[in-house]
Structure formats: C-alpha cells, structure tokens
Amino acid sequence: MLGAILVKITFASTLFSVILYFFNFRKHSDELLKYARQFYYIAVSGFLIISGMMLYFILTHQFQYYYVWAYSSTDLPLPLLVSTFYAGQEGSFMLWALYTSIIGLFLIRYSSKKGYETELMLVYTTILSFLLLMLLVKNPFKFIWEQFPDELYHVGPVPPDVLNYAWIDKARALWATIPVEGKGLNPLLQNYWMAIHPQILFIGFTAMSIPFAYAVAAMLKRDYVSWIRVAAPWTIFGALALGSGIIIGGYWAYETLGWGGYWGWDPVENSSLVPWLVCVASIHTMLAQRKNGTYIKTNFVLSLLCFILVLYSTFLTRSGVLGDTSVHSFVDPGMWVYWLLLMLILIFAVIGFGLFAARWKEMPVVPVEHTFVSREFALFLGASALVISSIFILIGTSSPIITSILKGKTSAVDISYYITTTLPLGVIIALLSGIGQLLWWKRSDGKTLLHQLILPSMLALLLTLTAVFMGAHHPAMIIFIFAASIGLFANLIVGARIIKGNPKMAGGAITHIGIALMFLGFVSSEKYDSKETLNLEEGKTVNALGYSLKYIGYKPLERGRFAFNVEVEKNGKKFIVAPVMFEGESEGSVIRNPDIINLGTKDFYLSPLALEAQDEHSSSNEVTLMEKESVEKDGMKIEYLGYKFSQSAETGNFIQAQLKVTQNGKTEILTPTLTNNAGKFSFTEAKLKNSNVGISIKILKPGNESEGKSSITISLSGIPASVETEKAPQRDVLVVEASIKPFINLVWIGTFSLMIGFVITIVRRAKESLRFAEKWK
Amino acid sequence: MKGKIIVAGIVIVAALIFGMVSFVESNIEYVDFSKAEHIAKKVQVKGKWNKDKESVFNAEKSQFSFYMVDDNNRECKVVLDGAKPNNFELATEIVVKGKLQDGYFHASEILTKCPSKYEGDGEAVKKTI
Numbered sequence: 001m002l003g004a005i006l007v008k009i010t011f012a013s014t015l016f017s018v019i020l021y022f023f024n025f026r027k028h029s030d031e032l033l034k035y036a037r038q039f040y041y042i043a044v045s046g047f048l049i050i051s052g053m054m055l056y057f058i059l060t061h062q063f064q065y066y067y068v069w070a071y072s073s074t075d076l077p078l079p080l081l082v083s084t085f086y087a088g089q090e091g092s093f094m095l096w097a098l099y100t101s102i103i104g105l106f107l108i109r110y111s112s113k114k115g116y117e118t119e120l121m122l123v124y125t126t127i128l129s130f131l132l133l134m135l136l137v138k139n140p141f142k143f144i145w146e147q148f149p150d151e152l153y154h155v156g157p158v159p160p161d162v163l164n165y166a167w168i169d170k171a172r173a174l175w176a177t178i179p180v181e182g183k184g185l186n187p188l189l190q191n192y193w194m195a196i197h198p199q200i201l202f203i204g205f206t207a208m209s210i211p212f213a214y215a216v217a218a219m220l221k222r223d224y225v226s227w228i229r230v231a232a233p234w235t236i237f238g239a240l241a242l243g244s245g246i247i248i249g250g251y252w253a254y255e256t257l258g259w260g261g262y263w264g265w266d267p268v269e270n271s272s273l274v275p276w277l278v279c280v281a282s283i284h285t286m287l288a289q290r291k292n293g294t295y296i297k298t299n300f301v302l303s304l305l306c307f308i309l310v311l312y313s314t315f316l317t318r319s320g321v322l323g324d325t326s327v328h329s330f331v332d333p334g335m336w337v338y339w340l341l342l343m344l345i346l347i348f349a350v351i352g353f354g355l356f357a358a359r360w361k362e363m364p365v366v367p368v369e370h371t372f373v374s375r376e377f378a379l380f381l382g383a384s385a386l387v388i389s390s391i392f393i394l395i396g397t398s399s400p401i402i403t404s405i406l407k408g409k410t411s412a413v414d415i416s417y418y419i420t421t422t423l424p425l426g427v428i429i430a431l432l433s434g435i436g437q438l439l440w441w442k443r444s445d446g447k448t449l450l451h452q453l454i455l456p457s458m459l460a461l462l463l464t465l466t467a468v469f470m471g472a473h474h475p476a477m478i479i480f481i482f483a484a485s486i487g488l489f490a491n492l493i494v495g496a497r498i499i500k501g502n503p504k505m506a507g508g509a510i511t512h513i514g515i516a517l518m519f520l521g522f523v524s525s526e527k528y529d530s531k532e533t534l535n536l537e538e539g540k541t542v543n544a545l546g547y548s549l550k551y552i553g554y555k556p557l558e559r560g561r562f563a564f565n566v567e568v569e570k571n572g573k574k575f576i577v578a579p580v581m582f583e584g585e586s587e588g589s590v591i592r593n594p595d596i597i598n599l600g601t602k603d604f605y606l607s608p609l610a611l612e613a614q615d616e617h618s619s620s621n622e623v624t625l626m627e628k629e630s631v632e633k634d635g636m637k638i639e640y641l642g643y644k645f646s647q648s649a650e651t652g653n654f655i656q657a658q659l660k661v662t663q664n665g666k667t668e669i670l671t672p673t674l675t676n677n678a679g680k681f682s683f684t685e686a687k688l689k690n691s692n693v694g695i696s697i698k699i700l701k702p703g704n705e706s707e708g709k710s711s712i713t714i715s716l717s718g719i720p721a722s723v724e725t726e727k728a729p730q731r732d733v734l735v736v737e738a739s740i741k742p743f744i745n746l747v748w749i750g751t752f753s754l755m756i757g758f759v760i761t762i763v764r765r766a767k768e769s770l771r772f773a774e775k776w777k
Numbered sequence: 778m779k780g781k782i783i784v785a786g787i788v789i790v791a792a793l794i795f796g797m798v799s800f801v802e803s804n805i806e807y808v809d810f811s812k813a814e815h816i817a818k819k820v821q822v823k824g825k826w827n828k829d830k831e832s833v834f835n836a837e838k839s840q841f842s843f844y845m846v847d848d849n850n851r852e853c854k855v856v857l858d859g860a861k862p863n864n865f866e867l868a869t870e871i872v873v874k875g876k877l878q879d880g881y882f883h884a885s886e887i888l889t890k891c892p893s894k895y896e897g898d899g900e901a902v903k904k905t906i
Binding site: 063069179180181182183259384388391392395396399403409410411412413414416417420421424425533535590592609610612735737 | 785788789792793795796799800802803804805806807819821834837838839859860861874905
C-alpha cells in the first residue's frame with residue numbers, strides 16, 4: 001500500500017516540476033524556478049525511497065510482494081539478491097527512472113550555468129514522468145494474493161499449522177497465505193555480470209535521453225548554433241555509457257552462455273546498437289557543425305533519434321511484439337504495457353519532430369563550402385555510413401513487424417543479412433576513420449593526402465599480408481583487414497603526434513584506434529576460429545586443435561553447481577579449464593557455463609555439452625553389423641557372414657552366427673551361439689586362437705522379406721590392454737566443444753581504447769563548453 | 778554543391794537497394810512442417826517438443842535430436858547441430874530454424890520461449906507456499 005502511494009506522490013511531484021518549468025519557460029521568474037527545482041528534488045527523494053523500499057523487501061525476503069516472490073529467493077548470494085531488483089519488467093523501469101532522476105541533478109547544475117536549465121529540464125522531467133507512468137500501470141508493490149487470488153485467498157479461521165499468512169479483512173475472516181520461498185532468479189542470469197551489465201545499460205538509456213532533451217530545448221530557445229557545444233559532452237557520455245553497456249553484455253554472453261561468441265545479432269543486442277550508432281554519427285556531425293556551421297538540421301534529427309530509437313528498442317524487447325523471433329523474447333506483458341510503450345514512441349516523436357517541423361524555416365542554412373578532399377566531407381561520409389548501417393540493422397531487427405504488416409506473417413532475417421549489409425559499411429568506416437584523421441578542415445591537398453597515406457598504407461599492407469600468411473583467405477575479409485589496418489596505423493601515427501603536443505586532444509585518435517583494433521579482433525576471433533567437439537573419457541588424453549586434453553573429474557561448487565576439470569597441455573605447459581554445468585530450475589534442464597583460458601594471442605574456449613556415464617552395456621565394445629558387412633575394430637577386421645538356425649526338443653532354438661575375423665593377416669571363422677530354451681537365453685562366446693579375444697552374440701535380428709537382411713550386435717571381450725587402454729567400465733565421458741579464438745584480446749583492448757578515448761573527449765568538450773559559456777555571458 | 782547531393786543521393790539509393798535485396802534474400806519464412814518439405818531455403822517452424830518420444834544427444838556428431846509437433850499437429854524429427862539448449866525443458870514453445878530434408882528437420886538454430894521470464898502462473902505459487 002505505502003509503496004503504491006509513494007509511487008503516486010513521486011509521480012505527482014515530477015508532474016509539478018514539469019508544470020512549473022513550463023510556466024517558467026513561458027514567463028521567467030526566479031521564484032518559479034526555485035519551486036520547480038524543489039519539486040524535482042522531492043521527486044528524486046521519492047525515487048530513492050521507493051527503490052530503497054524495494055531493495056529492503058528483497059533483502060528481507062518479503063514474499064508477500066509479488067515482484068519479490070517472482071524474481072528472488074532465499075538461497076541467492078547478496079550481489080545476486082540485490083540484482084533481482086531489476087530482473088523483471090517493473091524493477092528495470094524503476095532502475096531506469098531512478099538513474100534518470102539522479103542524472104537530472106547533475107544536469108540542473110550543468111545547464112543552469114549555461115542558461116539552459118528551464119528548457120532542458122522541462123523536456124527532461126517530461127521524459128521522467130512518462131517513465132514513471134510505467135510504474136503506475138504496473139505496480140511494483142503489488143501483493144502476491146492480488147496476483148493469485150484463487151490460490152492464496154482463504155475464508156475462515158487460520159489453521160494452527162499455517163504460520164505465514166496475512167489478514168486481508170479480519171471482520172470477514174478473509175486471509176491469504178504468503179509463500180515461504182520465492183520463485184528465484186533465472187539460472188542463466190545468475191552470475192556476477194547480472195550485477196553490472198543492466199545498471200550500465202540503463203545509465204546508457206538514460207544518457208540517450210539527454211541529447212534529445214537538449215535538441216528540443218535548443219529549438220524551444222531558438223538556439224540553433226551554440227546548443228551543440230552545451231550538448232556535446234553529454235552526447236559523448238551517452239555513447240560511452242550505452243557502448244559500455246553493449247560491450248559488457250557481449251562479454252557476458254561470451255563468458256557464460258557457451259555458444260562461443262559475443263555478438264549474436266539478436267534483436268535485443270541490435271536494438272541497443274542502433275541508437276548507439278546514431279549517437280556516434282551525431283558526435284561526428286556536431287564536430288563538423290562546430291567547425292563551420294553546417295549540418296544544423298542533421299544534428300537536430302540525429303539527437304532526437306538517439307532517444308526515440310531507445311524507446312523503440314524498449315518497445316521491441318518489452319512489448320512481446322517480437323514474439324518467437326528472439327532468444328530474449330519476453331512473454332506478452334499485457335495490453336497496457338504494449339500500448340504505453342507504443343505511445344511513448346509516438347509522443348516523443350511528435351514532440352521532437354513536430355517542433356523540428358515548426359522551426360524548419362527558421363533554421364539557418366549554411367552552404368557547404370568544403371571540397372571532397374576535406375575533413376568535413378570525411379566526417380559527413382563517416383556519419384552517413386554509420387547512419388546507413390544503423391538503418392540496415394534497424395530494418396533487419398524490425399523484420400518480424402515489417403513482414404507481419406506486409407505479408408501477414410512474422411518472419412525474421414537470417415544472421416547472414418547483418419553481415420552482408422554491415423561488412424561493406426565497416427570497410428568504409430574503417431578507411432574513413434584513418435583518412436579523416438589525415439585531412440585538414442575545409443580543404444586539403446590531394447597530393448599531400450596521398451603522401452601522408454604512404455606510410456599507413458605500407459604498414460597496413462604488411463599487416464594484411466601477415467594475416468593472409470596466417471590463414472586469412474576470404475577476399476572480403478582481406479579487404480576488411482586492410483581497411484581496418486589503415487585506420488589503425490593512420491590513427492597511431494596521428495595519435496602519437498597529438499600526444500606529443502597536447503594529450504588532452506588525443507581522444508579522437510584513441511577512439512579510432514580502438515575501433516580498428518575491434519574490427520581486426522572481430523575477423524580473427526569470429527571468422528577464423530577453430531572448433532571441435534570432443535568426447536573426453538575420464539583419465540584419457542585426447543588430442544585436438546594442437547592441445548592435449550584430459551578430463552580429470554568434477555567437483556561440486558556452491559548452489560548445486562559442478563565444475564568439470566579438464567587438464568589442457570601444450571608444449572609442456574599445463575593448465576586446468578573448468579567449465580560448469582548444473583541443473584536449472586526444472587528437472588532435467590541443464591545450464592552450461594564455459595571456461596576460458598586467455599593465452600594472450602588467443603583464447604582457449606571450452607564449452608561443456610554433456611556428461612555421459614559410460615556404462616558397460618552400451619560400451620564401445622559392441623558392434624552392430626548387417627549381413628555381409630564388415631568393420632575394423634581393435635586391429636581386427638570382422639565380417640558377419642550370416643547365421644544358422646536349428647530347433648531341437650532338448651536345446652530349444654539354437655542360433656549360430658558366423659563371423660570372419662582377420663587379425664595380423666590370419667583369418668578365422670568364429671561361431672558364437674545363442675540358445676533360447678523356452679524363454680531362457682544362454683550365450684556361448686567364441687574365442688580366437690592364440691588370443692584372449694572372444695566374441696559373443698548380444699542381439700541377433702533374423703531378418704525377413706520386409707526387414708531385409710539380418711543384423712547382429714556382437715560384444716568383444718579380452719581386448720589386449722594396449723588396444724583397449726586402461727579403460728574401466730563406468731567411466732564418465734565429458735562431451736565438450738573446444739575452440740580457439742585467435743586474437744580475441746584485440747576486441748577487448750579495442751573496446752578499452754574506445755572507452756578511454758570517449759572519456760578524454762568528454763573532459764575536453766566539457767571544459768570547452770564551460771569556457772564558452774563564460775565568454776557567452 | 779548540387780553535384781555532391783546527387784552523388785550522395787545515388788550512394789544512399791544504391792545502399793538501400795542493396796539492403797532491400799539482402800533483406801528479402803535472407804528472410805527466413807515462418808512455415809509448418811508440411812510446407813517446409815517443399816522449400817529448399819532455410820525456414821523456421823514453431824511448435825512444441827513431444828516429451829513422450831525419445832530425445833537423444835549424439836556425442837560423436839554433436840547433435841541433439843528430438844520430436845517436435847507443429848501448430849498443425851504434424852510431428853517431425855528435429856536434428857539440431859549442438860547440445861540441448863539451456864532452457865529446453867522450460868520452454869512452452871520452441872522455434873527451429875533450418876531445412877526439412879530426408880525426412881527430418883535439420884536445425885541450425887533453436888529458440889526457446891520461456892514462461893517464467895516475466896509472468897508467474899498459479900501452479901508456480903503453489904510450490905512455494
């Protein structure tokens with residue numbers, strides 16, 4: 001009850017803040033601004049209290065709340081227990097709203113210095129109130145008996161053995177049972193990444209609303225030029241936060257899901273990549289505008305799109321509209337949520353683009369003065385390539401919706417679609433990221449450019465040839481590697497020069513070095529990885545991919561998990577890889593986590609598939625043969641010639657199989673027999689001369705006209721130890737998929753470099769915009 | 778200036794045509810087993826796992842095979858490249874992507890739809906009382 005009331009109070013104070021900012025926008029007064037801020041502070045406190053309450057209920061296992069029951073349980077360790085806060089729809093919206101409200105505090109401080117507070121916060125508080133609307137529609141503090149009245153409501157006296165109950169209406173003797181245990185967190189989410197990834201992703205989502213808010217605020221203020229200086233640090237912050245969220249999600253998938261990759265072109269991944277690409281494109285066009293005033297309209301459109309695409313992403317992944325086409329597919333959350341999410345997109349699109357259309361004619365048109373060989377043109381092309389790739393990905397991700405509208409049937413695109421469409425754009429982006437850094441503003445000399453390109457091209461050629469020598473052979477990949485190498489070396493050269501001069505300006509070069517490294521890492525680790533499925537019998541060494549592997553047994557971990565230790569050896573160096581398997585929430589469902597050894601130049605990736613008990617009866621000592629068929633086994637060639645059948649009163653049915661066995665050049669005919677005397681079976685083994693090897697019949701199918709030839713299953717005994725190895729019955733076999741991911745570290749180093757570059761640039765732009773604001777006053 | 782716009786326009790149009798062609802080519806149609814038989818392209822079929830019939834993991838080939846019933850109640854054997862998916866038992870519905878050839882559906886990818894993710898049902902709460 002209290003929780004739901006607090007949500008309403010928080011909503012009301014956010015709404016008051018919106019209204020007061022609005023009146024202050026119509027007619028400025030310090031008084032109004034003061035109250036608008038105060039209501040905002042009340043709203044932030046409200047969010048903190050609501051979130052604190054939810055966290056308290058989770059930590060104290062108050063299963064009378066549906067949300068707590070649905071996502072947590074008493075056996076979770078503390079970090080995971082905390083992370084159940086955002087395991088569900090309501091909680092994740094709460095987290096999103098919480099971060100939005102907190103970041104708003106920084107925005108007030110920052111924007112008030114630049115005369116932007118009223119307009120900016122008007123838009124921002126509107127966004128916040130719509131996020132809150134989600135919590136009003138789906139109350140996170142719903143009691144569990146409201147969700148399950150049929151199961152939990154009771155009338156009459158409470159039985160003495162029921163300890164966990166709550167009175168609903170004492171006068172009418174209406175009470176409800178409270179569960180003593182929660183349903184728990186989805187086992188796939190039960191690892192420490194769950195504590196980090198969603199948090200950063202939601203900060204990224206929040207950050208994406210800031211460029212939108214600035215763009216709308218600028219249009220309200222009719223400031224079409226200087227707003228980008230104020231907004232730029234926040235736009236880059238958005239790229240940093242959302243980018244980190246995406247990357248961490250990829251690393252999570254790589255490290256725990258076991259399919260061996262970090263990017264699966266799944267709608268959930270794609271739909272957060274799309275706004276990121278648009279955001280990155282807007283960083284580039286903002287840079288062009290700040291240099292010579294062009295791309296004014298482009299910057300508005302891209303900044304508005306950042307947030308609208310985040311809303312679209314939320315709609316795609318939360319509304320159930322993707323249905324069966326996504327791995328992350330969520331079950332339909334109900335009509336209310338669906339329409340609210342759709343409404344959010346429409347409302348903010350109308351606000352943003354409606355205002356844009358109204359201001360269209362006022363916006364100054366600055367003629368583009370640069371030539372084809374200029375940094376501006378490179379920026380424009382680069383931004384276009386980013387936007388086009390985001391459109392391709394958006395169309396692919398939306399294909400279930402597009403096809404259901406066009407054809408009435410939903411269908412998704414194959415992953416190959418994303419690769420064919422983005423690869424050529426990737427080449428362009430990589431090349432431009434190198435060439436762009438070598439160009440001057442306005443006008444560059446073609447000859448100078450070519451001259452400057454000589455060194456990076458030579459180095460890139462050298463690296464590409466090395467890659468070809470190491471096994472890269474697809475023409476498209478070779479081109480991609482070459483383009484990425486040019487991007488890498490050009491930025492290394494430029495970056496080194498800048499760092500010598502003024503390291504604070506090196507953000508761009510460092511970011512682009514990161515991108516180039518990531519591109520190279522993508523090719524090597526995804527396209528040129530090697531994979532093999534292996535059956536590792538306990539204690540037995542198996543050679544694969546240049547390593548020798550030996551399964552040495554399992555050991556139990558906490559919470560019913562098992563680590564399966566595999567000893568891996570190469571060139572005398574030994575290490576233990578321990579993938580994990582455990583039973584999931586329902587019987588028989590197995591959760592598998594791989595284990596990875598980082599070897600510097602590559603990852604050794606071991607993904608468990610199954611553990612099979614090697615029992616005697618189905619052991620490899622058995623062979624099934626069709627008539628006239630032969631098999632090579634344990635140094636013998638065995639051919640099944642046929643069988644003889646006879647019947648007699650004393651012995652019953654008597655079957656004698658005829659097998660031609662060739663060993664060490666000598667051929668013998670063996671005749672193991674099977675008798676069936678009134679249902680009592682007996683088997684006689686036939687032994688090879690001068691050897692312990694014996695063969696007996698296990699199953700014999702006589703064969704007839706309809707079934708065709710007869711077949712026999714025989715079992716062999718007494719195989720010499722050297723052939724059979726030290727095999728004992730009942731040995732477990734661990735089935736694994738081993739793979740080598742060459743140079744995957746490039747991807748991770750690249751992402752670090754990308755993020756560091758962003759941070760350097762944020763600091764630089766934030767300082768610049770402060771200086772600019774002072775000058776402006 | 779005009780020249781640049783034309784060049785940019787041509788590039789964008791070419792890119793969009795290229796995207797459209799790839800989109801149509803790589804679109805995986807949703808069909809049932811009866812239709813899948815006649816399509817040589819990769820398709821996807823939605824249905825339910827028949828738990829009464831055997832489901833086996835073949836360690837040598839690294840393939841998991843099971844029987845699936847599509848929405849029209851037609852049953853077909855499915856052979857998946859890889860191990861049994863993590864949430865397979867929990868799935869209320871499954872979607873297999875691949876080709877139907879030689880009497881069985883050769884799946885390269887499988888999607889599972891799990892009921893437990895966002896909404897609970899009445900049976901689940903009974904277990905925890």
